[in-house]
Amino acid sequence: xxxxxxxxxxxxxxxxxxxxxxxxxxxxxxxxxxxxxxxxxxxxxxxxxxxxxxxxxxxxxxxxxxxxxxxxxxxxxxxxxxxxxxxxxxxxxxxxxxxxxxxxxxxxxxxxxxxxxxxxxxxxxxxxxxxxxxxxxxxxxxxxxxxxxxxxxxxxxxxxxxxxxxxxxxxxxxxxxxxxxxxxxxxxxxxxxxxxxxxxxxxxxxxxxxxxxxxxxxxxxxxxxxxxxxxxxxxxxxxxxxxxxxxxxxxxxxxxxxxxxxxxxxxxxxxxxxxxxxxxxxxxxxxxxxxxxxxxxxxxxxxxxxxxxxx
Numbered sequence: 001x002x003x004x005x006x007x008x009x010x011x012x013x014x015x016x017x018x019x020x021x022x023x024x025x026x027x028x029x030x031x032x033x034x035x036x037x038x039x040x041x042x043x044x045x046x047x048x049x050x051x052x053x054x055x056x057x058x059x060x061x062x063x064x065x066x067x068x069x070x071x072x073x074x075x076x077x078x079x080x081x082x083x084x085x086x087x088x089x090x091x092x093x094x095x096x097x098x099x100x101x102x103x104x105x106x107x108x109x110x111x112x113x114x115x116x117x118x119x120x121x122x123x124x125x126x127x128x129x130x131x132x133x134x135x136x137x138x139x140x141x142x143x144x145x146x147x148x149x150x151x152x153x154x155x156x157x158x159x160x161x162x163x164x165x166x167x168x169x170x171x172x173x174x175x176x177x178x179x180x181x182x183x184x185x186x187x188x189x190x191x192x193x194x195x196x197x198x199x200x201x202x203x204x205x206x207x208x209x210x211x212x213x214x215x216x217x218x219x220x221x222x223x224x225x226x227x228x229x230x231x232x233x234x235x236x237x238x239x240x241x242x243x244x245x246x247x248x249x250x251x252x253x254x255x256x257x258x259x260x261x262x263x264x265x266x267x268x269x270x271x272x273x274x275x276x277x278x279x280x281x282x283x284x285x286x287x288x289x290x291x292x293x294x295x296x297x298x299x300x301x302x303x304x305x306x307x308x309x310x311x
Contacts, residue, residue, distance in 0.1 A: 120203020
């Protein structure tokens with residue numbers, strides 16, 4: 001008991017000396033310290049409880065998502081997720097298709113396991129529309145330069161352009177994906193893109209042809225061919241750099257042949273669009289200039305111009 005009194009007196013004396021030196025200082029008793037510690041313990045314990053409840057809620061949400069049935073591929077909900085992209089993502093993927101360089105994989109750097117159909121769909125639609133419109137504008141400009149040319153709107157070019165572009169953007173990736181899947185069975189180390197990733201790569205690779213088709217309105221042949229060659233080089237380079245990490249695990253002969261076919265089909269598409277939609281005017285669009293027809297000798301001249309006979 002005496003020891004406790006001495007300890008209390010000693011603490012009181014220290015507190016008195018501290019107050020004498022700094023009158024504004026505040027003292028903290030042992031009960032306050034205990035209260036603070038209890039308050040901290042309660043707060044920490046409550047936080048741990050809330051964290052555990054949050055983790056349980058997350059687990060329940062994930063279980064409910066796993067139990068939710070996946071939509072069938074013929075339903076609208078199945079394809080809705082492939083159109084769930086924002087403008088910044090689409091612009092980033094367009095930029096990536098316009099600036100290809102070695103070591104830059106479009107699938108890994110831009111798609112990131114989230115392929116979309118929004119960009120490829122509207123790129124193909126825009127390219128088909130621009131091809132048909134610029135093909136008709138070319139005939140209008142030619143008529144202004146030469147009035148003898150007869151122009152009539154060619155609406156069938158819209159249908160032809162749409163069928164050509166969409167068939168290329170879907171059938172060629174389908175054939176490529178099927179071939180790579182078949183080769184994957186023979187080469188264990190060979191990777192593979194999904195079908196939608198392949199369609200996405202081809203769709204965005206066609207964007208460069210949209211401004212190129214507009215530049216083809218310049219009535220200078222060598223400029224048109226130059227713009228077409230540059231667009232083809234950029235688009236084909238993006239395809240080659242993206243497909244190379246997949247096909248390099250195959251034999252050198254198969255990889256070279258496959259990439260050559262990819263570039264060749266791309267070149268045939270660009271060449272076909274240039275020659276069909278911007279071809280020289282056919283003969284039936286040119287109205288021949290009227291020519292003077294000499295009169296037949298059996299046709300009698302008017303009496304006013306008949307020669308006078310002499311007797």
